[in-house]
Amino acid sequence: MDLTDSALFTVLVAMLGGAIRVSTPFLFVAVGECLTEKSGRINLGLEGNLVLGAMVAYATSFHTGEPWLGVLAAGVSGIFLGLIHGTLCSLPRVNDIAVGIAMMAFGTGLAFYFGRPYIQPPAPLLPSIPLGNWTGIPSLQRALEINPLFFVGIAVALLMSWFFRSTRWGLIVRTTGDSAPAAKAMGVNVDLVRILATASGGFLAGVGGSFLSLYYPGSWNEGLSSGQGLMAVALVIFARWDPIRCIWAAFLFGAAGAIGPAFQAIGITQGFYFFNAAPYILTLFILASSARSRSSAREAPGELSIVK
Template sequence: MDNALVTVLIAMLGGAIRVSTPFMFVALGETLTEKSGRINLGLEGNLVLGAMVAYAVSYLSGNAWLGVLAAGGSGIFLGALHGYICKLPRVNDIAVGIAMMSFGTGLAFFFGKPFIQPTAPRLDAIPLGDWTGNPALAQALQVNPLFFVGIALAVFMFWAFRNTRWGLIVRMTGDSAASAKAMGVSVDLVRFLATAAGGFLAGIGGAFLSLYYPGSWNQGLSSGQGLMAVALVIFARWDPIKCIFAALLFGAAGALGPSLQSIGISQGYYFFNAAPYILTLIIMIISAGSKAAARDVPGELSITK
């Protein structure tokens, strides 16, 4: 029993690192967007389109990192389009986000059909566990560089929001558009740039899905991770550092089913695979009545436009 428990924990560790990376990038992108006072529910579309573009460019160019950059570019395209539409009069952020989600996934499905079967070059992992002498632990500690990029980005965002002029402008725009305008800040421009940058990060998260884990392109690749990341941002209280831990928690929940299956527990497999969705629902219910979340939310997000 002890060996089985260790096996499950090691599998969940590896799964948490792998599964958390797309969550981390999408959550950081949404954190930046919401800090500016705008909600983008369309990041699921950025994630799926980024996955398709990354796989296609990697296959056509033979370079996986070019695919990653192309995925970020597709995310900027959708984010910028979302940001431009939302600055028009009498336009609702939520409705535009849902439309952009459908638009992004539709583009990915339409242009991605030729790339479902071919095999594209994938991103390599950094072997951090070879020294342990434990094959299972060594496999769990095969970490993709994008995971470390996400952590570094979260630390940078945490610092920038508190210590830079641009960080102050983004926070002020999200907390009080009137104050930002009084200081001569273009609210529309700040939100446009924040939404485009958030889309870029979501696109990078999609590249991880298709070029590393699971490591292929198909139309069911995302499984709603872009939408779940919005709940993750609320759970992290719009704090980039907390987004790391929240993403790892979601990643561990997503790895629960495969981890139990690795020791022969298959009964209830589909229920355990639903753990991330159940966790999302629980977080949304808890956050709805959370005074801490209400205190930390950017002020402009609570205004009905």
């Protein structure tokens, strides 16, 4: 039996392709959440950003015929939600976790409301770059058709790592997240930094949402996102607030999410729902094993309500 015909090969290739596709929205949301959490706030509402971003991107692409404009519009919708979250949480005695839950409901509600007319009509989708032509194996070629947003996501993660490490603004964000009194003593407007960090994080989550509707799965419907925005929050804890580690974590989550479809590709449909639940189970397991580890305690931003 030839290598390319074996079931294992099919599954592995399908998982590779799936991991690249599935991980991209995770990557954007996680890097955005990483920025927000580094500033000392947690935004649990990124699920709402993701869904609203997906809807806005699809609608914009449908009306203008320009998918990249859709990506931008999705980001802007994410800024909108992020600004609301950031501003509300700056009020005294307002709990950021509760506001996150509310923004999740608000964002999804808006998306479902305005998204109704866009469930049927097809909109122009994002193009992909065929990087697998050299292999000569069709299944591998399909797996290596990669969307540019994947590389943009990696670039953003690298850029953010540099931003935190080597820029003045990065230092300000980190200080704000580690100790608000210290930041105040530096003359930093803590609330403003956090609002901006939440809005930028919201932008990235919105862009992540555009990937869902404009590339993979590549259509708009109300069941499009199933908790990716929330899993990304857990992913950031797992990646210990490091953008570079977010890349690897997103890839791992993407691979877990690709297990179900990969088995389907070789005709195994038994336990389909359990394979689909794999990312959630993995997240839970990772949280249970990493939440109280010593390195996590050391690297967590000191102002974060979730680790207190």
